[in-house]
Amino acid sequence: MPTHMPHFPDLLFEPAARLRAWEHALMGLLAEAGYGELHPSLVMREPLEPEAVRFFDGADLVALRWDFTVALGRLLSSRFEAPPPRVSYAGAVFRRPQQPWEPVERFEVGCERLQAPGEDTAAADVELARLMVAMPAALGLRGGILQLGHAALLRRPMEAEALDAETTARVVRALHRRAAHRVREALDGHPAAARLTAHAEALLAEPDGPATLEALAASPYAGMLEDEIAHLGRAHAAIAPLLPPGLELRLDPADVQGIGFYTGPTLRLWAPGAQAELASGGRYDRLYPELGRDWKAAGFCLRLSRLLDLAETRPELFGGEGAR
Amino acid sequence: MSLLLAFPKGRLGDDLVPKLRGTALALDEAALKSRALRVPTATAGVEVLLLKGADLPRYVAAGIAALGIVGSDTLDETSEDLLELADLGFGACRLSLCAPGGTSLEDLRRRPHLRLATKYPKATTAWLTKEGLTAELVGLASSAELAPILGLADAIVDLVQTGGTLKAHGLAEAHVLGTTSARLVASRAAYLAEAAALGPVARELERALRA
Numbered sequence: 001m002p003t004h005m006p007h008f009p010d011l012l013f014e015p016a017a018r019l020r021a022w023e024h025a026l027m028g029l030l031a032e033a034g035y036g037e038l039h040p041s042l043v044m045r046e047p048l049e050p051e052a053v054r055f056f057d058g059a060d061l062v063a064l065r066w067d068f069t070v071a072l073g074r075l076l077s078s079r080f081e082a083p084p085p086r087v088s089y090a091g092a093v094f095r096r097p098q099q100p101w102e103p104v105e106r107f108e109v110g111c112e113r114l115q116a117p118g119e120d121t122a123a124a125d126v127e128l129a130r131l132m133v134a135m136p137a138a139l140g141l142r143g144g145i146l147q148l149g150h151a152a153l154l155r156r157p158m159e160a161e162a163l164d165a166e167t168t169a170r171v172v173r174a175l176h177r178r179a180a181h182r183v184r185e186a187l188d189g190h191p192a193a194a195r196l197t198a199h200a201e202a203l204l205a206e207p208d209g210p211a212t213l214e215a216l217a218a219s220p221y222a223g224m225l226e227d228e229i230a231h232l233g234r235a236h237a238a239i240a241p242l243l244p245p246g247l248e249l250r251l252d253p254a255d256v257q258g259i260g261f262y263t264g265p266t267l268r269l270w271a272p273g274a275q276a277e278l279a280s281g282g283r284y285d286r287l288y289p290e291l292g293r294d295w296k297a298a299g300f301c302l303r304l305s306r307l308l309d310l311a312e313t314r315p316e317l318f319g320g321e322g323a324r
Numbered sequence: 325m326s327l328l329l330a331f332p333k334g335r336l337g338d339d340l341v342p343k344l345r346g347t348a349l350a351l352d353e354a355a356l357k358s359r360a361l362r363v364p365t366a367t368a369g370v371e372v373l374l375l376k377g378a379d380l381p382r383y384v385a386a387g388i389a390a391l392g393i394v395g396s397d398t399l400d401e402t403s404e405d406l407l408e409l410a411d412l413g414f415g416a417c418r419l420s421l422c423a424p425g426g427t428s429l430e431d432l433r434r435r436p437h438l439r440l441a442t443k444y445p446k447a448t449t450a451w452l453t454k455e456g457l458t459a460e461l462v463g464l465a466s467s468a469e470l471a472p473i474l475g476l477a478d479a480i481v482d483l484v485q486t487g488g489t490l491k492a493h494g495l496a497e498a499h500v501l502g503t504t505s506a507r508l509v510a511s512r513a514a515y516l517a518e519a520a521a522l523g524p525v526a527r528e529l530e531r532a533l534r535a
Contacts, residue, residue: 099403145516178515179408179507206519250516272517273387276405 007103015308019107022304023090025138026109033131035088035111040071042091051096053104064094068110069287069299076114077291083114101275103305110281110301117294122231124298125265125283126238132267132300133242135279139307140318143246144278145270147207148236149255151262151282152228157199157221161192171200175256180204195220200254207252210236216253228264235265258282267300273314278306327370327521329529330384330392332377335485336415336506340393340533343414347532349525370525381406381509390514390522391529397483397504401446407510409526412533415506419447421499422490423479424472429499432479433457441471442481451481451501469493506533 011019027037042065048054049070052063065071068089076083088111094104111131113124129148136144154175158168167186174182183200187193198220205215213233216222222229236251243249255266257280264283271278281300288295311318329349331337344350348367355363363372373389377398384392385404397419399408421440423432432438438459442448445461452459462477469489471477483504484490484497508529515522 099405145513147516177406177408178510179411181411182408206523207516208519248517250519252516270513270516272513274513275386 007097008105009103009305011308015312018311019304019308022139022307023107023109026135026302027088027090029131029134029138030088030109030111033086033127035086036084038072038075038087038089039091040065040068040075040089044071044074049095053094053096065091066093066095068093068108068301069112069284072112073287073291073297077288077293077295083116083288083293083295083297085114087112087114099276101309105305107304107308108301109304110299112297112299114288115296117296119296121264121283121285121296121298122234124296125231125235128281128298128300129235129239129265129267130242132269132279132281133239133244133247135302136247136269137244139302141271141278141307142317142319143271144248146239146243146247146249147252147255147268147270147277148232148239148249149252149266149268149282150228150232150264151256151259151266152264153203153216153225153232153253154199154256155259155263156224156228157196160221160224161190161196163190163192163196171196172256172259175200175203175254178204178254203254205253207250207254209240209249209251212251212253232265261287264298269302271310271314271317273317274306274310276303276306278303278310327518327525328389329365329370329372329525330375330380330389330394331372332380332394332398333374334377336377336393336395337374339415340506343533348528349532367525384509384511387511387513390511390518391526392509393506393529393533394509395504396507397444397447399507399509400504401444405512407512407515408507409510410508410530410534412506412508412530414533415504417483417485417504418497419444419481419501419504420484420497421451421479421481421501422469422472422484422495423498425494425496427479427496427498432498435478438479439477440479440481441468441477443468444481447501448481469495508533 044063044065048063049066052066054061054063090109092105092107113128170186171183174186180201184197187196202216202219205212213229216229240249261284262282263285266282268277269279279300279302283298285296288297341351350366351372352364361374365372380392380394381402381404383389385406439462440459441462441464443464468480468482471480473493
């Protein structure tokens with residue numbers, strides 16, 4: 001999909017047909033699993049995000065929908081007394097890109113699993129992981145890597161050590177780059193530097209299977225994180241047998257992207273040659289309480305614009321059932 | 325399909341090539357003497373792309389090259405999403421505020437309209453913010469030392485290794501903003517997808533190059 005500044009792509013014939021076919025296949029899979037479609041308005045009102053595409057509607061400053069999870073959160077929390085358990089969505093979002101190659105207008109398909117307090121969130125996480133495992137085949141993607149992480153593995157120790165916002169941001173940036181030396185620099189002089197550095201090194205064990213979790217046993221925070229480590233182990237054991245040929249699973253405790261939003265397990269889909277993840281999701285239990293509802297939530301989103309790019313640059317990666 | 329590594333041309337590249345001689349990743353000398361930008365190594369199936377430092381992060385982020393060596397100064401200016409696997413220590417420099425001899429940091433602070441020439445706008449902006457200063461940044465790609473002499477800027481923010489170039493232009497370091505060194509970087513997708521192939525090459529680079 002060739003993109004030109006300002007990155008509002010026109011899809012001509014083949015990519016347009018591919019997008020339509022992918023949306024149809026993915027939404028069909030989600031419908032079969034009991035997820036009902038919601039279509040929040042393309043126009044969102046305040047509060048607006050700085051990266052949103054904003055414009056005036058009369059005297060009101062509004063924005064094009066920049067994020068489905070935010071749009072659905074506002075819609076569901078204001079229109080429903082109890083959470084609809086399974087919702088799906090498909091369409092475009094408009095957001096100023098962080099990377100120069102990304103378009104402003106991006107196509108997405110995704111789903112959210114909502115729960116009232118007291119419901120079994122671990123089972124919901126596994127349900128979503130099973131669905132994500134089925135997505136590459138629906139897209140005709142021959143291979144890929146699923147990266148399984150857990151946001152609380154870093155978040156809880158940093159909160160326990162009362163790290164300030166700036167140091168937290170530096171540690172997260174460093175771990176996101178897998179740069180142990182930058183973690184040491186960021187923590188230099190902090191009273192918990194030795195403990196947190198040892199923890200970061202445990203998180204940075206090479207992404208792999210259960211052996212990666214064993215490395216976490218060496219962390220000074222292993223006791224505090226017992227539940228999270230066990231949860232990750234169970235998720236790994238539940239997903240591994242479901243993997244189709246060509247799809248590999250990497251357990252990566254150092255996956256800290258979106259740690260400000262996610263609160264539990266995270267899952268990302270990668271493919272060789274992709275510049276960013278093709279799908280991402282996880283548990284974000286703080287969103288609905290912020291909107292006045294005590295609901296739990298998890299979900300994932302497929303970045304169809306990135307997949308369209310990949311289909312053009314690496315066509316050999318596609319060719320399964322869902323390919324065009 | 326070859327595994328591609330991205331190496332920088334210029335100062336860092338000049339330091340790097342001799343360190344790899346005699347290792348499994350030694351660059352082919354005949355190819356180096358030609359003007360080839362894609363050079364075989366002593367290991368079959370592993371080739372090196374010789375790139376300008378500023379272009380290198382994009383090649384790695386896009387997964388064209390699976391691994392690369394780049395200065396932390398370049399890395400800190402890019403918005404590309406890369407893994408930074410190791411600080412290799414060599415090619416160490418200071419990122420410094422440099423002004424005509426006799427001009428101190430305090431002199432520069434008192435300027436009502438401070439003009440700084442640099443090819444490191446992100447690092448300079450971060451420092452200015454930390455110091456509570458404002459300045460007009462004059463973006464230059466090279467030869468920043470000329471800017472204060474010819475009146476294009478009051479001072480420069482640039483890399484200093486020995487200070488010889490500064491001295492030759494009548495400039496001196498007024499303040500050190502930070503230090504930089506060579507880093508081993510990797511493509512995120514390649515690191516996840518080809519960990520088994522990348523691991524030994526990354527370890528060999530680290531072993532050979534770590535200062």
